[in-house]
Amino acid sequence: MANGVEHGLSDLSLSNTTVKDDVEEDVVNPWNVSTKSATGIDYGKLIKRFGSSKVDEELIARFEKVTGKRAHHLLRRGVFFSHRDMHTILNHYEQGKPFFLYTGRGPSSESMHVGHLISFIFTKWLQDVFNVPLVIQMTDDEKCLWKDITLEEANRLAYENAKDIIACGFDKEKTFIFSDLDFIGQCPEFYRNMVRIQKCVTFNQVKGIFGFGDSDVIGKISFPSIQAAPSFSTSFPFIFNKAKVPCLIPCGIDQDPYFRMTRDVAPRLGLPKPALIHCSFFPALQGAQTKMSASDQNTSIFLTDTQKQIKNKINKYAFSGGQATVEEHRRLGGNCDVDISYQYLTFFLEDDEKLEQIRKDYTSGELLTGELKKELIGILQSLIATHQERRAKVTEDVIKEFTTPRKLKFNF
Structure with missing residues (x-):
């Protein structure tokens, strides 16, 4: 089945992370989402610009047929509205082949808000119905690079946010949560995949995809490879051994540019392209035209x-x-x-x-x-x-159980 247009890296600078419509002036990128429309972002236009595929009734019916479960209300109501290669993942599951889930959180505040729960609620449902491993990346390094906070504070916030994520009810025998700052130095295979990804993407390409400028710190330029690396099972040998297991990423549509880049790189590394299912944006209390802010x-x-x-x-x-x-x-x-x-x-x-x-x-x-x-x-x-x-009830010991690199309840 067709899964929409897959842009190569050379096209990404044109479709770009910043989707700005001349009339609506919707801006969507990994660091800023805004609209002048009272009804919010025009998701139909966003799908067209990003080249993804709509989550339609056929796909929802397929979810239910393959899993034997009723589709989650967030799927039925179009909150998760767009995807890349979801049919491929369902084919894989039907054939009795494994896949894994990957999602993440950028810890920029002491407390998460209810909007942050959406992707974790849905991810937990996916983990439960498909019975698959899950890795959750805490991008404390990213928040240090983009926000005016120290490395130490970003790292502390990662573990505060991890408590909220664990409280969503994830199974510790099937879930690995990691802080970039603490984990990457422990895992040579993760770092090696980062370097492989870095070697495939030029500076011009990363500028075109993410809009980096000459005055941006160099850490920002290399960060996309860090967010891309968990898409590949070979980054986690303690979970997957050396198996090349495909990945499904539930995430906000604003994070899609990272994984368009990853999908372009994957075949050159001989690894499966990650599939994605995209969530719409959660509005601020004051309405769709107001930006939610941890400082307000x-x-x-x-x-x-x-x-x-x-x-x-x-x-x-x-x-x-x-x-x-x-x-x-x-x-x-x-x-x-x-x-x-x-x-x-x-x-x-x-x-x-x-x-x-x-x-x-x-x-x-x-x-x-x-x-x-x-x-x-x-x-x-x-x-x-x-x-x-x-x-x-999430103690330091519970956090340690989730964040210790270890074999999960699966054999690969």
Whole structure:
């Protein structure tokens, strides 16, 4: 089956990580995502510009047929909306052949927010239904290079964020979490793959892909090889021995440029191209036109927020698609396309029928903005309370179990 247009490196400078539309002015790259549209990024245009493939009903039906499980609600609702070579991974699984999962986190703040949970929730589902190994890269080196934080602080934040990731319920017998700063020096095979990748990509190409300038520090130029290396099973000999096992990467669409580069390099290294499944962006409380920021705690719900903070933030800051008065709202109804409380429910309310009823009631004006916000508050308060209970049980010993290089519960 066709999987969209695969751009070579020479084309990447044209499609580029920065997708800027003349009308909408959507900007999408690994470090910045912004739009002037109240309804958010135009994902149809993004798929076309990046040359990926839409997650359609056929693919979702195939997921269900191959796994024997109902597709995850994040897949059914188009939150994971785009892919590269997902059919190839499903073919592999049908044939009884192994694959592994790889995802990551750039630790730039003490606490993750609910938007960061999305890819980990979905990754855990993938790990459970396919019963496969998972590697999670903590790019503390990247955050030191791009942010105004020290190496030591970036490394500390990596382990704080790892607690939140572990609290999502990953199986320690099937999951390896690693900090770049701590792991790469321990694993010659990982570093060797980095160098192999570096040798395949010129400075001009990496400038074209990532937009690096003459004043950027040289660490940024070599970093893409570090994010690419976990795509290859040979980077983890203690897990995969010497087997060349294909990889599936659940990630935000903004991270795709790293893996377009990786997919171009893979055949030259005699290694399988990584497959990808892309997540849409999680909006800030103030709406799709506002950027979420760890320095502004009011732009999102953080995993450290109290029950009261969650309630206050949603009531005060969640952008409403409702009308100015109750009378107008009853008459004209609300706009779910811009209402942040409804948007958040599409991520976190698992019941399809209930979500559809809320959409109908809000659109008709029967459901008021305050009532919609109350629904979301209850769901997020429960989600975060459960998460905080799990996180409190993540001790230093538990972190060590996940981060120690070791054989997982699979034979290769």
